[in-house]
Amino acid sequence: MKKRIALPSVIVFAALCLLARTAQKEPLTSGSSVAVHFSPKGGCTEAVVEELQAASSTVLVQAYSFTSAPIAKALVAAHKRGVNVQVILDKSQRTEKYSSATFLHHAGIPTFIDAAHAIAHNKVMVIDGQTVITGSFNFTRAAELHNAENLLVIRDRPLAEKYAANWQAHLLHSEGYEGRSRGRKEERGEVRRPHGAAFTAWFDLQLEAEAMGDEPPRTQRLRQPGWLDDARLVDLSHSFDERTIFWPTERGFRLEKGPAGITSKGYYYAANRFTSAEHGGTHVDAPVHFNKDGRTVDLIPLNQLIGEAVVIDVSDRCANDADYEVGIADFRGWEEKHRRQLAGQIVLLRTGFGSRWPNRKQYLGTDDTGPDAIARLHFPGLAPEAAQWLTESRSIKAIGIDTASIDRGQSKQFGSHVKLFEHNVPAFENVANLEQLPDQGSTVIALPMKIAGGTGAPLRIVAVLPRPAPAKVNGRVGKTE
16 A cells, blocks of 8 residues: 655645654755555555665664564665665564564674663664655564554655764664573573464574575584685874874873893893873874863773774865865765765775875974964864764764864864764874775774773774675676686
């Protein structure tokens, strides 16, 4: 059962029913469309699968209950063709025996559990940053065959941006799904034999898990060598030594040589001491650096320090303007080129200034030190209005740059620091080797020294580049030459 409703007659209905807070009520944009479906047996599942089959860049999912085999299979198929699929589920799915969570997890789809609420009751998909699927319809077999539910498919980019931002807000307090936990009844031995629609859907998924795609069965796959074995790793950190660049008002890195040599017992032993300011070399700025209520280094969640990275290359612009500010237009240009949003990413800004390291004058604009040198700093940074847009409209995980500060050298108010840290988004500064990364698809692992109460810390940051896809010959996977 499906109806298409022409706009603007649907605007009032959609604004009242779909937007969660009064402050967010606004008309849908010109050119938007809404398709309405109902269950039971009204084509809701088919509509979701159809949208997933057309997805080209991103699929963000929030679900309370998830046992629909066709929808799970469509998500995995999208993941296999390169779509960035991520799923947030209610905490009940940790112990739900017939959930699709395990199926998605073992298919390689990032799957998270939102346990911060009494119930994470959303039923939402955001596809390619322009389509929202929502309504009362749970992504379950029972909802399709037996329940009275409704499903809306809305094509409206501004609305999709709001849903994507809300998805990212929930991601920040969600935890990675690591497999099903035993429920209390299982622990007490009270589990009854499975039956009904839940078992049918679950059983279909177990068969499909072993049959889909070119990957081996899960048990065999878990015995394979580590996922890093064939990957290319790129070191994004500068070494710390006497040439390491620090802010003009800070002392540099100091290494005090200790004992080194053969001991009286016949073995070699060496140990040094070092002193360093928090903010120098490749390092992280913790939110507390410019926000008294912000997180300290040791409290930054790990899921903000590890994740997919995108590179925004503005090196051509910065080559002709040392004071260039990376703006919203630069980020929208990247999104238009790659047909996906920056939501949930670790965003790395490549200004090209990393190639000037460790020449202090070329890198900072001056080789002077002390408070008076700050006025003579010239290097690119992030525009404050872009920092606000990235945090409020895209909910990025973290941001990094290949200069000495996320604000440009000539900044007086450090507005980007302030805007980022209002939202507890950490910043990586003096990042190295960004020219070796692709625009998208790499995974960044950025682990700072865990200084309790620290406003910043030295950072060892690496990128894991994706493996080349195996070539297919006559439809079969073969070795690449």
